[in-house]
Amino acid sequence: MAKRAEHVEHTRQRIIEAAVHLHGTVGPAATTIAGIAEQAGVTRLTVYRHFADETALFAACSAHWLSQQRPPDAQAWQEIAGPEQRLRFGLADLYRFYRDGEPMLRRIYGDIEALPAPHRDGLRSRDVRLRDVLLAPFGQPRNRRLKALAGHAVAFSTWRSLCADNGLSHRDAVEAMVRLILAEADR
Helix, strand or coil, X not given: CHHHHHHHHXXXXXXXHHHXXXXXXXXXXXXXXXXXXXXXXXXXXXXXXHCCCHHHHHHHHHHHHHXXXXXXXHHHHHCCCCHHHHHHXXXXXXHHHHHHCHHHHHHHHHCHHXXXXXXXXXXXXXXXXXXXXXXXXXXXXXXXXHHHHHHHHHCHHHHHHHHHHCCCCHHHHHHHHHHHHHHHHCC
């Protein structure tokens, strides 16, 4: 029994690792169950035995990938009272995560409409939470433009444009976004 359970877990892990590999190389939209099965060395039926649907497989894939990353720590951001300091610390933490995970995140965000709805919605909700944590020291009310600028600052596409596409250092990207947000807050 123990050997069988070990074999089942090993097979499940191979499937997850195959999905992570394909999501990171061809993207979620081009990843198929047949491709995952081939990459894992199992049949499509075996993939379906381990994962009832795409949402369950994507959740396992995401959890596995994230377990190998150092995600941004919004809880630590909340311990910083000053608005400017929180912006700098939070955006530096977030942009470090984007830099470290760029190959996978580029594929995930590039295929965001192809993701299972719970995961797509979860990414969008996470960005709103991060925006709100960054803006909390500014107090209420926050105007729409301030919210929009902070939302823009936390977006992966903003980091990608500033750093990956246009060559800004992470420090310069953080500084640009902090100055933009503070200028709006001072209006």
